[in-house]
Amino acid sequence: MITFHSEATKLRRALTELNEGLLVAPFECPERVDLVLGRVREVGLSEVRSPTRYGLEPVLAVHDACYVEFLASCWEEWKAIGMAGEAIPNIWPSRSMPGRRIPEHIEGRLGYYAQTGETSICANTFEAADISKDIALSALVHTLKTGEPSFGLCRPPGHHASSDQFGGYCFFNNAAIAADQALKHGRSRVAVLDVDFHHGNGTQEIFYARDDVIFVSLHGDPLHCFPYYLGHANETGSGRGEGFNHNYPMPPGTDYAKWSTALDDGLARIRESGAELLIVSLGVDTFERDPISSFKLASEDYLDMGRRLAGFGLPTVFLLEGGYAVEEIGINVVNVLSGFDEGQ
Ligand code: OKP
Ligand code: ZN
Numbered sequence: 450m451i452t453f454h455s456e457a458t459k460l461r462r463a464l465t466e467l468n469e470g471l472l473v474a475p476f477e478c479p480e481r482v483d484l485v486l487g488r489v490r491e492v493g494l495s496e497v498r499s500p501t502r503y504g505l506e507p508v509l510a511v512h513d514a515c516y517v518e519f520l521a522s523c524w525e526e527w528k529a530i531g532m533a534g535e536a537i538p539n540i541w542p543s544r545s546m547p548g549r550r551i552p553e554h555i556e557g558r559l560g561y562y563a564q565t566g567e568t569s570i571c572a573n574t575f576e577a578a579d580i581s582k583d584i585a586l587s588a589l590v591h592t593l594k595t596g597e598p599s600f601g602l603c604r605p606p607g608h609h610a611s612s613d614q615f616g617g618y619c620f621f622n623n624a625a626i627a628a629d630q631a632l633k634h635g636r637s638r639v640a641v642l643d644v645d646f647h648h649g650n651g652t653q654e655i656f657y658a659r660d661d662v663i664f665v666s667l668h669g670d671p672l673h674c675f676p677y678y679l680g681h682a683n684e685t686g687s688g689r690g691e692g693f694n695h696n697y698p699m700p701p702g703t704d705y706a707k708w709s710t711a712l713d714d715g716l717a718r719i720r721e722s723g724a725e726l727l728i729v730s731l732g733v734d735t736f737e738r739d740p741i742s743s744f745k746l747a748s749e750d751y752l753d754m755g756r757r758l759a760g761f762g763l764p765t766v767f768l769l770e771g772g773y774a775v776e777e778i779g780i781n782v783v784n785v786l787s788g789f790d791e792g793q
Pocket of ligand 1: 645770
């Protein structure tokens with residue numbers, strides 16, 4: 450295992466998250482990185498390397514160019530017109546006014562490119578997202594070259610980011626960018642397995658009509674859980690992508706016995722697809738004491754998860770997604786990774 454990490458991921462330090470009707474300190478905070486890195490070092494999991502810079506070309510291969518431009522300039526534009534706080538969207542092209550014309554005013558553009566309202570844009574958001582995707586790509590390239598597993602300590606996370614919208618703490622879809630680049634490096638089919646508590650709606654949207662990336666997501670049922678509007682079991686792909694999207698929504702309270710049954714089923718779908726590489730969107734907000742989620746996984750379950758993934762036998766890249774605000778985020782992430790090392 451090799452870990453890729455950069456202190457620059459911590460450059461984004463938002464002050465606000467809209468949660469339960471209040472502006473609170475964001476759950477997705479820079480301290481998460483220190484907790485995970487601290488545990489990687491504590492158990493001597495792996496060497497820790499700095500990422501290589503890959504520029505914007507791999508980003509533009511999955512994200513809309515105007516969306517990327519918006520992210521690059523949003524904070525400066527917001528400040529330039531004298532807005533008092535962070536850039537928080539509060540109006541969207543919704544069902545009753547599904548306008549497709551992009552406004553000029555930054556408040557209108559912010560809503561146009563936003564899925565959700567909890568994620569504030571602040572200084573260095575673009576820079577952190579840019580390095581986060583470099584971490585993902587560095588991990589990918591290492592695994593493609595050596596066949597060895599790698600871990601990208603990405604932050605901000607990526608799996609909610611769609612081709613042209615940010616949300617759920619995500620800006621660039623790190624896993625989607627890595628999967629797409631793996632194809633460009635000659636792999637003919639790649640799997641993204643999303644084990645974060647929340648449905649990976651962005652990854653699903655990006656690959657929904659494609660058969661070269663199979664997407665499998667295990668998550669809280671969108672009838673009850675964020676992101677609410679995508680992630681049902683009958684979303685199986687469109688066109689040539691039909692059969693290459695598999696959702697496993699599960700009710701609040703789901704424990705590892707039930708969860709791991711879904712995992713085995715999802716892995717069987719990936720096996721059938723003939724995928725040559727496994728990218729794991731590794732969120733540990735399935736943990737029983739996660740502050741914003743409602744599954745019941747225990748710390749030792751993550752060891753078993755890692756062992757099962759190793760037993761699956763594909764070259765594997767782990768990319769950090771969610772997992773919040775508790776000491777155990779480091780333990781749980783590293784349990785998956787050391788379980789994987791053990792199971793190989
Ligand atoms: C990002 B990732 C809590 C509501 C949750 C945002 C969740 C974003 C999750 N009251 N709102 O998938 O871990
Ligand atoms: Zn999550």
